Amino acid sequence: MTRAETEAWVEARGLPAYRAKQMRQWLFKGLVTSFKDMTNISKDLRAQLEEKARITHLVQEKKQVSKDRTTKFLFKLEDGHYIETVLIPEREHFTLCISSQAGCAMGCRFCLTARQGLKRNLTAAEILDQVIHVKRSMSEPDRLTNIVFMGMGEPLANYDAVVRALGNLTSEEGMNFSHRTVTLSTCGLVPHIRRLGKEVRVNLAVSLNASDEKTRSFLMPVNRKYPLKSLVEALREFPTLNRRMITFEYVLVGGVNDRDEDARRVAAMLKGIRAKFNLIALNPHPDLELAPPSAERILRFQEILIENHFTAMIRKSKGQDISAACGQLSGKHAGGSSPVAGSRL
Numbered sequence: 001m002t003r004a005e006t007e008a009w010v011e012a013r014g015l016p017a018y019r020a021k022q023m024r025q026w027l028f029k030g031l032v033t034s035f036k037d038m039t040n041i042s043k044d045l046r047a048q049l050e051e052k053a054r055i056t057h058l059v060q061e062k063k064q065v066s067k068d069r070t071t072k073f074l075f076k077l078e079d080g081h082y083i084e085t086v087l088i089p090e091r092e093h094f095t096l097c098i099s100s101q102a103g104c105a106m107g108c109r110f111c112l113t114a115r116q117g118l119k120r121n122l123t124a125a126e127i128l129d130q131v132i133h134v135k136r137s138m139s140e141p142d143r144l145t146n147i148v149f150m151g152m153g154e155p156l157a158n159y160d161a162v163v164r165a166l167g168n169l170t171s172e173e174g175m176n177f178s179h180r181t182v183t184l185s186t187c188g189l190v191p192h193i194r195r196l197g198k199e200v201r202v203n204l205a206v207s208l209n210a211s212d213e214k215t216r217s218f219l220m221p222v223n224r225k226y227p228l229k230s231l232v233e234a235l236r237e238f239p240t241l242n243r244r245m246i247t248f249e250y251v252l253v254g255g256v257n258d259r260d261e262d263a264r265r266v267a268a269m270l271k272g273i274r275a276k277f278n279l280i281a282l283n284p285h286p287d288l289e290l291a292p293p294s295a296e297r298i299l300r301f302q303e304i305l306i307e308n309h310f311t312a313m314i315r316k317s318k319g320q321d322i323s324a325a326c327g328q329l330s331g332k333h334a335g336g337s338s339p340v341a342g343s344r345l
Contacts, residue, residue, distance in 0.1 A: 002164070003173050013052065015045070021173065023049075028168065028175045031136050033057055058083075058129045063137075073134065077102065077126065081119045083152055085130040087144075094138070095146040098130045100162050101153025106187050107221045108207070110251050110282055110290060113152045122153070124164035131175065147177055150185040150205070156192035163200055170201070179203075180242075185249065190226040190234045197238040204238060205247040205278075206231070210257050211265035219257070228269070235273055245274045245311075252301060253282050254293040263301045267308035276311035277302075 001009065006020040019041070026038045035041075035049040061082065062074040071087040081102040088095045104111070105118035135141040147169060149155040155162045162184070168174035170182060183203040186193060196202070210216030216223040223231075235246055248270070252258045279302055282292040293301075298314060305312035 002167060003171065009053075013048075019045075024173050027055065028132075028173075031132055031141075056125045056129060058126065058133050060133065073130075075130065075133070077122075079120075083122065083126070083130070085134060085151060087134055087138075090146075093145040094143050095148060096131060096134055096144055097148050097150050098127060099151035099153055100127060100149055100155040100158045104153045105157065106154050108187065108209075109219050110209075110253065110288075118153075121158040121161060124161045124168070127161060127165035128168055128175075131169065145177070146181040146183075148183045148185065148205075150183070154187055154189065155184050156186045156189040156196065159192055159195070163196075166200060166202060180244075183247065185247075187220055187222045188226050188231045189222070190230050193231075193234045193238060201241075203244060203247070204235075205249055206235065207251075208248045208266070209251050209253075211262045211269060215257055215262075219251075219253070232269055232273075235270075240274045243274070245276045247276055247278060249278050249280060251280045251282055252293050252298055254291045254297070256290065258293040258297050258301055260300065260304060263304035264308075267305055267310060270310075271308075277305055277313065279312060279314045281314075 003020065003024060006024055007017045010019045010023070011017055022040060023038065026032045030037070032038060033055060035046045035053070035055065038046060038049075041049075058075040058077070060073060061076045064072045066072075069089040073085045073087070075083050075085065077083065083099040083102050085099060086097040088097060099122065101121050102119035103116040104113045107114050131144075131147065135144055138144060149162065166182065166184075169177050170179050179201040180203070183205050184196070185205040185207060187207045193204070196204070207220070208216075209219050210223075210228070213223065213227050213229075216228055238246060240246060248266075250257075250266070279298060281298055282288075282290055284292055302312045302314055
């Protein structure tokens with residue numbers, strides 16, 4: 001619930017509005033799992049709340065910790081579907097990669113989650129519960145400062161629930177994450193990008209992966225509906241306030257999208273957009289018809305982008321010893337195909 005909805009809920013039951021603030025503080029800052037733990041509320045009222053409402057929570061099915069301290073959580077939803085959440089250690093803080101859907105309908109060739117197909121959208125509660133559960137598990141929860149919607153699913157295909165979750169993540173009376181440290185990644189749903197820019201303050205990341213329409217349509221079927229030309233037009237209009245940049249994620253596939261001319265076309269296409277690049281080598285797997293480029297090719301691609309005045313970072317895969325790329329763990333539990341490449345991390 002939003003703050004206003006929580007206030008309306010308590011008032012409809014004859015309770016004073018300030019109880020809503022107390023409850024939200026316990027939920028989003030105290031991280032309680034039961035109304036019984038809300039100790040500044042009378043016992044009688046806590047008992048009433050236990051009867052009339054419930055605090056949802058995810059069931060942790062499995063937890064894996066990598067040698068590099070990357071931690072992967074597998075959650076089972078109430079209807080039996082699975083989602084994945086990954087806690088990523090950085091130098092000074094932690095980043096949490098969360099899911100917005102169980103499975104995904106976008107069909108990107110390099111992504112394991114796509115092979116599962118779309119099971120369903122997550123509710124706003126299920127999106128938030130990933131953050132709450134992981135914070136509960138941490139010895140220093142305040143070090144979790146960054147949230148990225150880069151897990152399973154296409155966030156903008158679950159627009160309403162994602163925006164509702166963003167509200168509770170970033171509001172002062174919610175979890176109070178900074179707008180600057182929350183990033184939403186999309187494969188390029190153009191109408192939703194335009195709407196997002198008008199309605200929500202959030203960092204935007206775009207899974208680009210090609211410099212021409214034919215190659216992007218081969219790698220990402222969404223390009224057939226929302227081609228590069230319309231995507232770039234929408235991104236030119238997207239507000240980048242306070243010197244923020246749009247992040248472009250580029251999965252490098254050997255002989256497909258990693259040539260010098262690809263890098264030059266990308267630079268020319270995005271000229272004038274405040275942009276930075278995350279270059280990600282494809283995760284190889286025997287069942288995948290695609291392969292990563294050589295280290296030399298990756299460095300050359302980065303060099304060309306830098307020559308064209310873009311920030312370009314080569315992202316090293318984390319958690320490889322625990323199959324941390326999205327879809328690998330849930331695919332096993334759901335009876336899906338064997339692990340292949342993941343588009344994330």
